[in-house]
Amino acid sequence: MKRISTLCVALCTFITGFSQTDSTKAPEGDTIRIGGMIIIRKPGSKDREVVRDREYKMKNRRGDKPSNLSTNWWIVDLGFSNYNDESNYTAATLNNFVAPGIGKEEMKLKTGRSRNVNVWFFMQKLNVAKHVVNLKYGLGLELNNYHFDDGTILMAKNPTFISQGATEFKKVKLAADYLTVPIMLNFDFTPKRRKGFGISAGISGGYLYSSRYKSKEGNNVDKVKDDFNLERFKLSYIGELSLGPVRLYGSYAMKNMWEKGLDMTPYNFGFRLSNW
Numbered sequence: 001m002k003r004i005s006t007l008c009v010a011l012c013t014f015i016t017g018f019s020q021t022d023s024t025k026a027p028e029g030d031t032i033r034i035g036g037m038i039i040i041r042k043p044g045s046k047d048r049e050v051v052r053d054r055e056y057k058m059k060n061r062r063g064d065k066p067s068n069l070s071t072n073w074w075i076v077d078l079g080f081s082n083y084n085d086e087s088n089y090t091a092a093t094l095n096n097f098v099a100p101g102i103g104k105e106e107m108k109l110k111t112g113r114s115r116n117v118n119v120w121f122f123m124q125k126l127n128v129a130k131h132v133v134n135l136k137y138g139l140g141l142e143l144n145n146y147h148f149d150d151g152t153i154l155m156a157k158n159p160t161f162i163s164q165g166a167t168e169f170k171k172v173k174l175a176a177d178y179l180t181v182p183i184m185l186n187f188d189f190t191p192k193r194r195k196g197f198g199i200s201a202g203i204s205g206g207y208l209y210s211s212r213y214k215s216k217e218g219n220n221v222d223k224v225k226d227d228f229n230l231e232r233f234k235l236s237y238i239g240e241l242s243l244g245p246v247r248l249y250g251s252y253a254m255k256n257m258w259e260k261g262l263d264m265t266p267y268n269f270g271f272r273l274s275n276w
Helices: 002-019 089-094
Strands: 030-034 037-041 048-052 069-085 115-129 133-147 153-156 161-164 171-188 197-217 220-225 233-243 246-253 264-273
Touching: 069 133, 115 171, 115 264, 133 197, 133 264, 171 233
Parallel strands: none
Antiparallel strands: 030 037, 037 048, 069 115, 069 264, 115 133, 133 171, 153 161, 171 197, 197 220, 197 233, 233 246, 246 264
16 A cells, blocks of 8 residues: 555656646746747857747638628719610601701710719628629619710700700700619629629619700800600619629610600610729
C-alpha cells in the first residue's frame, strides 16, 4: 500500500510538471510581447531577438453567402427614347387628329436629344434557386422626352391636334412620365460577386401621371399640359444585362402609346447605375 501511495505521488508530480511546460515557450531570459511580436533577450547577452507570432484564422464562409432578399435604393437609368411609327397619316388627317402635310418625316425624332431618365425608388432581389435564379421587382418613375426633328411641330389640346406653324422653334418636344412597376426573372451567373454577370427579363406596368408639350425659342418657353390622347396605362417588355460594372437596360411597349389618331410603339435603352 505504501508503494502504491509513493507511485501515485510521483505520477502526479510528473503530470503537473508536464502541464506547466509550454512547447512554444521562448528561450529563458527576458521576454516582452507587443501585439504579434515577442522580443527575447537571451541569458548573458544584451542582444534582443524579435520573433513574429503569427496567427491563422479560418475564413467564415457562411458570411460570404448572399442574402435571400437584398434591396437596392435609388437606381438611375440614363438612356434614349424613341418609337416605331406605323401610323396611317391619311386616316389621322381625315379624323382631324393631324393637319394635312404631317407624316412620318415630320414626326421623326432627334435620336440624340430624345432622352429617357428613370429613377427607381428601390429594387429588390428575392432568391428563388441557389441565388442563381432570382425575382427582381421595384417601383419608380419613367421619364420620356420625345424631341421632334421638325421644329415647326405644334400640339394643341381640347381636342388634340398636331400641325405645323410658321415659326421654327429651337426645341420642340413631347414629354410623357409614368409611375412604373417592373417585375423580372433574373439569372445571376456569379452570385457571390457584387458586380458579376447576369441577365434579366420581364414586364413592367406604368401609369401616365404627367404629359406636356414644350416649345422653346430663345428665352421664350411655352408649355401646354394635357394627356394629348396618350394611353394612360403602359405595358412593356423589359430586359437588363449585367457585364461586370456595366449594366444595360431596355424596354419595348406592348402596344400603341396613343388612344387614337396615331400608331407609335415606344422603346427605351441605355445604361443603368445600380449596385447589382
